[in-house]
Amino acid sequence: MKHSPALVVLTDFFAVSNRTLSYAAGLAVPLHAHLVLLHVRRDGLLAPAEYSHHTTSTERQTARQLQHLAAGQDVPTEVDISEDFLPEAVEDVVRRHHPLLLVLGRPGSATMPAEIVTNTAMDLLRHAPFPLLVVPTVSWDVRPPRRLLLAVDGQPFKLPETHQLLSRLLRANQGTLDVVHVATEAAPDDAPDVLAGIYPRGMLQEVEAHRVHHMQQPTVVGGVLQQAADMEADMLVVVARRHSLLGGLFHRSVTAQLIQESPVPVLVLPAEE
Template sequence: MAPSLLILTDFFLAATRALDYATNLAGPLGARLVLLHVRRDSVLDPEMFTGSLSNLNKEAIALALSSIAGNLSVPVVAEVGHGRVAYAVADAVSRHHPTLVVLGRPDTEATPDELVSTTALDMLRTAPYPMLVVPHNMPTTRPPRRVLLAVDGEPFSLGQHAGAIRHLLAALHAEVTVLHVTETATAAESAAAALEIVQRTGLTTDLVSPVRTLSITAPAPAEAILQVARPADYDLVVLIARPRSFLGELFHHSVTAQVVLHSAVPVLVLPAV
């Protein structure tokens, strides 16, 4: 079966950016798209997907999905879910087993992090799965090639997702730079240790370009990652998110959350097992 990418859409700008980006990813991967719209029909729905909810009726939603699917250059199926987004996505994932869940990040820069409750963050807490978050103001939708892989210096495993992510990086002909932000170790020691950890996972096994390393000393890892991951230098940031990153009460203060909320380039979050 061909791989698939699950795209979450509410027909607003951020979702359109994410769909464009996913369509360009699908080509190199030979993937089909699963387009999912979730009707937010719960009166207790606490989420904020785009800052304003789509209130289209069933007929309008069906027409919009059909129009979008008809204009795409890759195979696509469209579905409508109901209720809380995170649970609807988990249901779709269980049936389609996509390589990634792709969604747009709305404009929340004027809102304090503690008050932001985006779909991406809620999904990480509810059903962690490889997730690509595309900023609403992405200037380009070409497939990413310059990849910044940020690691924390501790061994990790991606479990069942390792093979699919390795294939993704190879299909994109990715030029990977492994970044480790440290407070104490020397740059040379830190870079070598971080590279060895990544190589053990097999993620970089099929890459043609040599993997580069970068180690910087900084007290705040999230800020350091955001400073390095400039659009002029990188097309994609990859984060390894451990369970403690999205299960704790202070999730909004985690490195994962801060980078997802503020990165100028798309962020691929890979939950470690």
């Protein structure tokens, strides 16, 4: 396992036991990667009350359950249990495993509102700016992503090494990549300008003209989700800029809204300053 790339799955004992973990395992196969199940004891999201009593007996039971979960996967899987709080635990696991990405399930149930997972995702991105895949656990089919949609805002951005992750996903699953730019006000067709901030850095040169979509919609989020539905995208890719991660009002962040509302997995790539 040490010679293969890792996908770190943040376990929560509920969503991770089915769709999220199945999806991560499905990604790991074509990427020739292994899984790391990260369990954080001191976190209300990933360690609910019934699993968080810190006694020797319950800690051993938790470890056994995680090992059983790992053993049942179709790809090599290891368990990492942390006593730190979530941001510190993620920073540590990134340093030690150098994963391709982090994977977080979004239950979206009455007992675990989507807003909590969204805020957790944004908090992770602020403390450990690393590719993060947020996987909804209801209302979609678990399948390898083959139709990816990248949402851009028309401004230049730089992705430190993470463009290789996009390339790996596309090659591994023989996928296609579309790009969407949503304007909330009328604007002329400016496809060259929209992609100008990407091409000089050697990213996405293979995007064909017919796969670049310009839309005018009342909201950016509505436009992106409409395009994703129209092309039946099975993964949405968004670039998170520093200002969107540091903003205190999450409802004003397009990144946060897409994480919360997208019916398909969202891959968030933090932009480099």
